[in-house]
Every structure is written in C-alpha cells, then in structure tokens.
Amino acid sequence: MKLTMFSVFLSVILSSAAFAEQRVIVVMKDAKSFHAANLAYKNKDLTLWKSVRMDEEALKGVEHSLENLKTFIVMAKDQAEIARLKANPAVAIVEEEVFHPLPQPMQGFLGRPMPSVTLPGAKTPWGIMAVKAPAAWDKSKSGEGARVLVLDTGIDKDHPAIKANFERGQDFTGRSTGSDFSDVVGHGTHVSGTVAGVLNEETGFTGVAPKAKLLMGRVCSNLGCSSSAIVQGINWGISQKVDVISMSLGGAWSTPAERDAVNKADGAGLSIVAASGNDGSGKVSFPAALSTVVAVGAVSEDLVRADFSQYGPELAVVAPGVEVLSSVPRGTGRDAETSIDTGASNDKVKSTSFQGAREVFTPETKELVAAGLGKPEDFKNIDVKGKYALVSRGEIFFADKAKNAAAAGALGIIIYNNAPGLIQGALTADGSTLPVVAFMIEQTVGQNVLSMLGAGKVVKATVRTIATDYTEFQGTSMATPHVAGVVALMKAANPRLKGAQVKAILKQSATPMAPNDKNQYGAGLVNAEAAVNAAMQAR
Numbered sequence: 001m002k003l004t005m006f007s008v009f010l011s012v013i014l015s016s017a018a019f020a021e022q023r024v025i026v027v028m029k030d031a032k033s034f035h036a037a038n039l040a041y042k043n044k045d046l047t048l049w050k051s052v053r054m055d056e057e058a059l060k061g062v063e064h065s066l067e068n069l070k071t072f073i074v075m076a077k078d079q080a081e082i083a084r085l086k087a088n089p090a091v092a093i094v095e096e097e098v099f100h101p102l103p104q105p106m107q108g109f110l111g112r113p114m115p116s117v118t119l120p121g122a123k124t125p126w127g128i129m130a131v132k133a134p135a136a137w138d139k140s141k142s143g144e145g146a147r148v149l150v151l152d153t154g155i156d157k158d159h160p161a162i163k164a165n166f167e168r169g170q171d172f173t174g175r176s177t178g179s180d181f182s183d184v185v186g187h188g189t190h191v192s193g194t195v196a197g198v199l200n201e202e203t204g205f206t207g208v209a210p211k212a213k214l215l216m217g218r219v220c221s222n223l224g225c226s227s228s229a230i231v232q233g234i235n236w237g238i239s240q241k242v243d244v245i246s247m248s249l250g251g252a253w254s255t256p257a258e259r260d261a262v263n264k265a266d267g268a269g270l271s272i273v274a275a276s277g278n279d280g281s282g283k284v285s286f287p288a289a290l291s292t293v294v295a296v297g298a299v300s301e302d303l304v305r306a307d308f309s310q311y312g313p314e315l316a317v318v319a320p321g322v323e324v325l326s327s328v329p330r331g332t333g334r335d336a337e338t339s340i341d342t343g344a345s346n347d348k349v350k351s352t353s354f355q356g357a358r359e360v361f362t363p364e365t366k367e368l369v370a371a372g373l374g375k376p377e378d379f380k381n382i383d384v385k386g387k388y389a390l391v392s393r394g395e396i397f398f399a400d401k402a403k404n405a406a407a408a409g410a411l412g413i414i415i416y417n418n419a420p421g422l423i424q425g426a427l428t429a430d431g432s433t434l435p436v437v438a439f440m441i442e443q444t445v446g447q448n449v450l451s452m453l454g455a456g457k458v459v460k461a462t463v464r465t466i467a468t469d470y471t472e473f474q475g476t477s478m479a480t481p482h483v484a485g486v487v488a489l490m491k492a493a494n495p496r497l498k499g500a501q502v503k504a505i506l507k508q509s510a511t512p513m514a515p516n517d518k519n520q521y522g523a524g525l526v527n528a529e530a531a532v533n534a535a536m537q538a539r
Helices: 002-018 031-043 046-051 056-061 079-087 126-130 134-143 187-196 227-239 256-267 398-407 443-454 476-493 499-509 528-537
Strands: 022-028 062-066 071-076 091-096 147-152 166-171 213-218 224-226 244-247 271-275 294-299 315-320 324-327 333-341 346-349 351-353 364-370 388-392 412-416 437-441 460-468 470-473
Touching (some): 022 227, 031 062, 046 056, 056 079, 071 256, 079 091, 126 315, 147 476, 187 470, 227 244, 244 476, 271 476, 271 499, 294 499, 315 476, 315 499, 324 476, 333 351, 333 437, 364 412, 364 443, 476 499, 476 528
Parallel strands (some): 244 271, 388 412
Antiparallel strands (some): 022 071, 062 071, 324 470, 364 460
C-alpha cells in the first residue's frame, strides 16, 4: 500500500513537472513572418497571429518582442506548445531558456556595504598604462561620443567613478519591471569602471575611455546568466545603436539563439568583446569563440599569460586581468591596513584580508604568537588566548587555520605567504563569519617576524579593515573591459568602423608576445595608441 501511494505521489510530481511553464526563445525564419506575428502581438489580433500558424496559447505567452532579432520571448505553458512552435514552418529556432554560470572574479571579494572612504585604493590601475590608454586620449577625445553597453550583473550608477558617464540601464533578468539594474554581485560595476571610469585628477583613478558613455544591461542573477536575458540585452544594444557590447560572461557552449543574436549585432555594425574564460584550458569559451566576437585573454602585471586564462585559435588579443583595480558598489570594497610593532619600530606593511573573517573597522592591536602552519597540534603548548596567531600559508586550508586559531582562543590570525606576493581568499562559503580577524602579509615580512619571535622578542600587529568604493579582482572578465574601452576610443576617433574592421585593427595593432606557439596571447597585448592611430586611417 505504501509503495502504491508513493507511486501515485511520484506520478503526480512527474506529471506536474512535465507541464511546468518554460520560457523559450522563438526566432522567426524571415522578416515577413516576424512582422506579421509582431503586428498581431502588438494589436492582440488572433487572426493575424494565426496567419503565421501560431496558436492562441503562444500569443498569450509572449513576454517580449525583439524587433532587431526577429525574435519573441515566450512563456510556453507546456511541452506540447513548445512542440507546436518547433513544427511551425515560419519559425527558425525554438529553444528553452538556459543559464550560464554567474561571472565571478578569480580573486577578490566584497563585504557588506559600509560607510566608505573613497581615497584608499582609488589610484591609477596598472592596466590603464599597460594598454597605453592615456597615449590615445588626445586623438580619441578620451572616448567622447562613443557608447558602451555592458551586459553583466548590474551597476552602481551613482558610484563616483561612474555617475558622470552613466547613460541608462535595463534589467533583463525578470527580477524587476526592468528599471532595477542595481548590482548586488559587484562584477558589473567593476567591469564598467575599467571600461569608462571617470578620470579623477586627485586620485588618478580612470577607465580606459574616461569620457565614453556607459549603458548597463543586467542579464545575470543569482541563477546565472539567462540566455533569454542575453538575447534581449543584445537586441537592446542594437536598438540603442551602441558602439560596442562588453560581455565578461560565458561558458563552454552557446545556444543557436545566442549565436543568431551575435550575428545580427555584427550585421548592425556593433562590436562584441567577450572573455576567453578562466579554466586555463586551450579552448576559448563562448560567446568569445564566435567568429565575429573579439575574444580576450588575461595577462599579469609582468605581462605573462595568467595561468587561468583560456586560449586557442579564436583568441584575438590579451589584456590586463590580474590584480585589476576598479570600482565596486559603494562601501563594499575592502582594503587591509596592517602595521608591525617590533618595539624598535612600528611599520606599515602590505597586506590583504579574507572574506568570512571578523572585520575590524577600528584599529586593533594584539601580540603575535608563532603557531607553525596553524594545524591543531601547532596550538598545543602555546598561549594564543586574546592574541593573534602568526602562521605560514601551506598544507591546510586558510579556513582550517582560522578555525584552529579560534578554537585555541586567538582573536585573529596573521598568515604570511609561502611565496612572493599576496593573495586573497574566503574562509566561509555560506556568508557566515568566523570569530577571528584574518590578514595576510608578505613572505619576507612574516619570516622576519618569525625570527624575532624565535629570539624571544615581543612583536605586535595592528590591523584595520577599510571599507572602500574600489577593489582588485582578477579574471578574463577583468581583461575584457580593457579591450572594450579601447574599442570605444577607436569608435570615438572613427565612428564609421564596422565590427570586422575593429577586430582586424585590434589584432594588427597589438603588441606581439612570446612564446605564442599555441596562440596563448592571440595577436598580443592590446595597444590603445596604435589601435586609435590605425582606426583614424581606416576607411
């Protein structure tokens, strides 16, 4: 009897699932069919609708008409309706909505919004100089007249680096009526600041094209980046007659409707710039891998390919994508401030902090105690209660080091790197906070402190978390807006350029990099100065 009841219950569940509503993208075969269907949709005229063999239920389900793409977004009530759409001879493509991964930076994090101090972190990003953007500003009027659409997670339109250049935004995720394109992830605001952040004469912060106009299409939500939202965003870009669409998103594949939208954007004269992907493989992700798109890989400050940057035959150029400083929603950026007091001196040192650690917005000073690698056994026979544990990076996760320190009564953990440089990380994955502060200092600094502690000296650390409007991210997502900004400069210098010309000039004017036997660098590092000069000569 129990089995029978379960079978009935399962049957009901499966039956319900089979008839669940599903958003689909419907691309018409030709302009004549689309215009007839579109007129019927606008006038709610069933007779006209049936003239293109559309049934009444499909008309009821139309959510959006994308005139530049000859496409409808339809909420189909069941699979039978989808099957009828697919069988319609006036229809070219019918595909169910899918979600690509939500774009996330490879490194860097945001905190809860706090009253921010704008100046910390607000300096000239190294990538601006690496792509020679300032050298192109005179001839391109710093991008004035060019318009860039960013399809991403949204934007903080009132950010001081963005407000003066922001033109308009639209939400395509369905999370609002379209007017809420705010950025709760931070990714879209960061990308936008790199494209066209306003030049701040006091701090030096700037985007690649500091006088270009920004538009934001929010196409990504906590579910990921919707294919229907991306298609709507591209349609909007064509309607708005933007010069370039920047897409720091994608995945291992693209859908037929997405590819159709990209092709139609190219036909309308737009350039699309997209990220090559972050899994380090020799295969460029989509939409970057599409032939009309400018695929962008990432390099570090020493101009070496970032180990995460995907590459392959489709890669066009590379751009700065490691430790890229840019804007984030106000008050969500985090700077770390650390000083080491040896008794003889008290010196500020470079540091980073960790997401998921206790934040201290008022300076906190504690004595340091050496605790090896931060393993449980390293805390035996030492007193770290009310103090900070000094531990080396390595062997176990940062989170485990912090948890072990907390279990031993420490109020914080200072991790020194086991290699040159600094990194950031997350101690928790669920948004929770551990009861310890967690900062990283450089390898040589940590080793010096360890030597002093070994000699019996008392060493203290003072740490502070600073909420800012800027932070550093890394990923091919961060490389892409550098190139989108260069395209804006090119279009400001020569508005007649078409997409194919833009891509060819970007590749021809790039600075070659080697070794490049597997096209790890594409044509090389994007060069704004050379690209603008070439753009001005193009017909």
